[in-house]
Amino acid sequence: MKTYIAFVLAAALTLPIAASAQDPAGASPGAGNRTFVEARGSVKPVPLPPGGPTPRMADGKPDFSGVWFTGPTGKANAWSTEREAPRKEDPIPFQPWAEAKRKSMSRVDIELSSANVNCTPVGTPGMFTDNAYAHQISTKPGQFIHLIENNNRWNVVHTDGRPHTPKDELEPLFYGDQTAHWEGDTLIIDSISIDERAQIRDGWFHSDQLHVIERLRRPSKNYLEYQFTIEDPKVLTKPWTSGWETLSLSANNEDLTENFCTNNENVDQLRKLNETLKAK
Amino acid sequence: MVPKTFQLSSTSNLKRGGATLPVMNASLGKEVLVRGCASRNGEDNRYAASFIKLADGTVQRLGQDVEGVFGTKIWR
Numbered sequence: 001m002k003t004y005i006a007f008v009l010a011a012a013l014t015l016p017i018a019a020s021a022q023d024p025a026g027a028s029p030g031a032g033n034r035t036f037v038e039a040r041g042s043v044k045p046v047p048l049p050p051g052g053p054t055p056r057m058a059d060g061k062p063d064f065s066g067v068w069f070t071g072p073t074g075k076a077n078a079w080s081t082e083r084e085a086p087r088k089e090d091p092i093p094f095q096p097w098a099e100a101k102r103k104s105m106s107r108v109d110i111e112l113s114s115a116n117v118n119c120t121p122v123g124t125p126g127m128f129t130d131n132a133y134a135h136q137i138s139t140k141p142g143q144f145i146h147l148i149e150n151n152n153r154w155n156v157v158h159t160d161g162r163p164h165t166p167k168d169e170l171e172p173l174f175y176g177d178q179t180a181h182w183e184g185d186t187l188i189i190d191s192i193s194i195d196e197r198a199q200i201r202d203g204w205f206h207s208d209q210l211h212v213i214e215r216l217r218r219p220s221k222n223y224l225e226y227q228f229t230i231e232d233p234k235v236l237t238k239p240w241t242s243g244w245e246t247l248s249l250s251a252n253n254e255d256l257t258e259n260f261c262t263n264n265e266n267v268d269q270l271r272k273l274n275e276t277l278k279a280k
Numbered sequence: 281m282v283p284k285t286f287q288l289s290s291t292s293n294l295k296r297g298g299a300t301l302p303v304m305n306a307s308l309g310k311e312v313l314v315r316g317c318a319s320r321n322g323e324d325n326r327y328a329a330s331f332i333k334l335a336d337g338t339v340q341r342l343g344q345d346v347e348g349v350f351g352t353k354i355w356r
Contacts, residue, residue, distance in 0.1 A: 272321035
């Protein structure tokens with residue numbers, strides 16, 4: 001699963017337990033009395049069939065409406081019985097200073113820059129790229145509505161090809177100034193003027209010149225595909241385009257659930273960890 | 281008895297994975313076994329949980345598989 005750390009954010013539980021933490025050999029007290037049990041995820045990664053033709057709206061464009069999970073199973077794959085294969089993508093063409101900065105960041109630094117750790121908006125393209133939870137999309141002619149379970153965030157984009165806001169009226173926004181249009185059956189969402197705190201992926205920082213082009217298509221009833229391009233002349237040497245990511249329609253007709261970032265201890269804990277590591 | 285605090289996944293992930301409130305509540309007051317990693321920031325009795333073996337012997341995943349033992353026999 002691509003964003004492991006994001007799953008470990010929300011809850012803390014206090015129980016009277018026997019902990020086997022840092023005990024890979026199972027050498028906790030009483031270990032000799034225990035029997036082997038196979039621990040594994042509960043979701044077998046069986047891809048959904050195509051499910052039929054692409055549903056279409058009244059204007060003939062693809063209808064993306066539905067609840068979607070990342071991956072091909074139509075289910076949350078956080079607990080998949082198998083690890084997700086990494087996408088095949090070109091290296092990200094960071095400028096030398098940006099590459100040096102990224103290499104200087106510890107894993108803790110990267111986590112501390114994460115919207116999911118700080119409970120701040122993920123923004124664009126983070127709604128798709130920094131979200132391990134379910135999506136609900138509703139489309140109608142001229143409008144794309146995107147809800148995500150992760151902190152119950154939402155975004156609405158006009159898909160009628162209207163121009164961007166005039167340059168002198170732009171202000172930094174987490175989702176940016178967005179416009180969208182169709183190229184055949186692919187929806188193109190174009191975003192500029194994006195707040196520098198908006199997330200791309202895994203500690204990838206960006207400048208105020210970030211330009212994001214997202215592409216969505218629904219090749220069949222059960223599948224949605226997503227790709228994004230990053231242009232950022234202050235950070236990259238050239239534009240970079242991701243691989244296509246597969247999302248699948250909820251196999252069990254699930255709803256999004258309430259999911260809010262509360263009782264968040266992550267920032268304090270990570271800062272303590274950073275202090276501990278730097279003191280060594 | 282020493283209280284120990286475990287960081288878990290979100291409730292929506294737990295529920296979708298099978299660790300629902302009734303499943304977890306069935307082990308309240310009983311001995312369970314949690315596998316995870318101890319905090320590295322110096323705090324005692326604080327962990328990030330990966331799996332829990334409940335009182336009935338069933339195993340539920342709770343968080344990151346930091347050891348990479350997913351799908352292997354890890355309990356004894």
